Amino acid sequence: MEAVGVRVEGVSKRYSHKVKGEVYAARDVTLDVRPGEFVTMLGPSGCGKTTTLRIIAGFETPDAGRVVIGGRDVTHDLANQRNIGFVFQNYALFPHLSIGENVAYGLRVRNVAAAEIERRVREVLALVGLAGYEHQFSNQLSGGEQQRVALARAIVIRPQVLLFDEPLSNLDAKLRVAMRQEIRDLQRRLAITTVYVTHDQEEAMAVSDRIAVMNQGSIVQEGSADDLYYRPASAFVAQFIGRVNLLPARVEAASGGGGEVTVLGHRLAVAALPAAARAGDTVRLVLRPEAIAVRPAQDAGTLPQGTVAGRMFLGEKVEYLVRCGEMALQVVSYDARPGDLLAEGAPVGVDFKGPDIPVLPEERP
Numbered sequence: 001m002e003a004v005g006v007r008v009e010g011v012s013k014r015y016s017h018k019v020k021g022e023v024y025a026a027r028d029v030t031l032d033v034r035p036g037e038f039v040t041m042l043g044p045s046g047c048g049k050t051t052t053l054r055i056i057a058g059f060e061t062p063d064a065g066r067v068v069i070g071g072r073d074v075t076h077d078l079a080n081q082r083n084i085g086f087v088f089q090n091y092a093l094f095p096h097l098s099i100g101e102n103v104a105y106g107l108r109v110r111n112v113a114a115a116e117i118e119r120r121v122r123e124v125l126a127l128v129g130l131a132g133y134e135h136q137f138s139n140q141l142s143g144g145e146q147q148r149v150a151l152a153r154a155i156v157i158r159p160q161v162l163l164f165d166e167p168l169s170n171l172d173a174k175l176r177v178a179m180r181q182e183i184r185d186l187q188r189r190l191a192i193t194t195v196y197v198t199h200d201q202e203e204a205m206a207v208s209d210r211i212a213v214m215n216q217g218s219i220v221q222e223g224s225a226d227d228l229y230y231r232p233a234s235a236f237v238a239q240f241i242g243r244v245n246l247l248p249a250r251v252e253a254a255s256g257g258g259g260e261v262t263v264l265g266h267r268l269a270v271a272a273l274p275a276a277a278r279a280g281d282t283v284r285l286v287l288r289p290e291a292i293a294v295r296p297a298q299d300a301g302t303l304p305q306g307t308v309a310g311r312m313f314l315g316e317k318v319e320y321l322v323r324c325g326e327m328a329l330q331v332v333s334y335d336a337r338p339g340d341l342l343a344e345g346a347p348v349g350v351d352f353k354g355p356d357i358p359v360l361p362e363e364r365p
């Protein structure tokens with residue numbers, strides 16, 4: 001089957017909430033998913049991920065905007081007219097039906113012939129690694145197996161679009177990692193256009209072609225995992241994707257996009273400043289823990305000075321907490337050699353691996 005694109009265009013949905021009053025669960029959300037692409041909506045609890053996904057599925061009608069699938073406006077089509085597979089967080093299997101009947105359900109309601117149903121159920125159970133499970137019941141299955149059944153049930157109808165709402169959150173950490181890879185492999189194999197929802201940034205980074213970060217009902221930035229990590233457009237995205245030190249700095253000179261700043265009392269060249277930045281402005285440097293190096297004091301020369309306030313040896317890396325005046329910096333070192341770990345309390349020099357450090361404007365509350 002030819003893969004189709006999904007376009008969510010200016011979609012808004014408001015609810016009246018008992019505690020919060022009127023809330024925009026989704027606010028002017030626009031998202032384009034290319035045919036065969038795997039796009040994840042990522043954001044904190046309550047940011048509108050499920051609402052947007054349910055609008056794509058047709059379980060909710062938006063107050064404004066439209067949903068276009070394969071070039072066709074489906075905004076007012078019922079869910080069962082959309083040819084979409086949906087995988088829920090809690091699996092939503094029917095406990096009184098066998099696994100085979102659970103998977104067959106979507107084919108039965110579509111009046112597919114019995115022999116064809118049997119063939120496709122067998123085929124799709126094999127595809128998710130559950131060959132021979134037809135006559136089991138869901139209470140005889142582990143969480144991971146139930147999630148595979150839910151996946152089988154979603155794909156057996158040969159949907160044009162596959163939607164996932166936090167499908168792995170009920171599984172333990174190890175199984176989550178294995179299952180996300182399986183979902184990704186299957187999605188690639190079937191080349192099926194997919195929208196995935198999670199609040200787990202690592203999961204999003206691991207499976208997605210592209211991530212749309214949401215906050216308070218809106219998409220605040222979209223891009224590939226490395227785009228978002230290396231070029232966050234706001235403190236919210238910088239803090240949501242990976243760990244970060246946001247360091248206040250003063251612009252000393254701005255020229256041709258880049259310039260010089262003072263940070264922790266020292267001058268530093270940066271390749272790109274915010275467009276409106278002028279000398280004297282305060283900006284914030286986005287420093288990932290691995291973009292900071294700590295040097296023993298004797299090699300530190302003219303670097304900003306700090307003190308090791310905490311150290312965690314984790315095998316392939318060492319994590320330090322380094323105090324510099326009022327700032328506490330998270331630092332990760334991957335090139336420690338046996339015998340030369342820095343001790344707690346040791347004075348160090350703090351070095352920034354520039355010059356392509358992202359710089360954000362100061363955010364006004």
Ligand SMILES: Nc1ncnc2c1ncn2[C@@H]1O[C@H](COP(=O)(O)OP(=O)(O)OP(=O)(O)O)[C@@H](O)[C@H]1O
Nearest residue numbers: 015016017023025044045046047048049050051199
């Ligand atoms: N049926 C509803 N009635 C009233 N308010 C709702 C309803 N559904 C969602 N909301 C509100 O809309 C906002 C967005 O909810 P939504 O379920 O889309 O968030 P989410 O990003 O999926 O969060 P989570 O990660 O916790 O699942 C929340 O403030 C929520 O309380």
Ligand SMILES: [Mg+2]
Nearest residue numbers: 049050051165
């Ligand atoms: Mg949700």
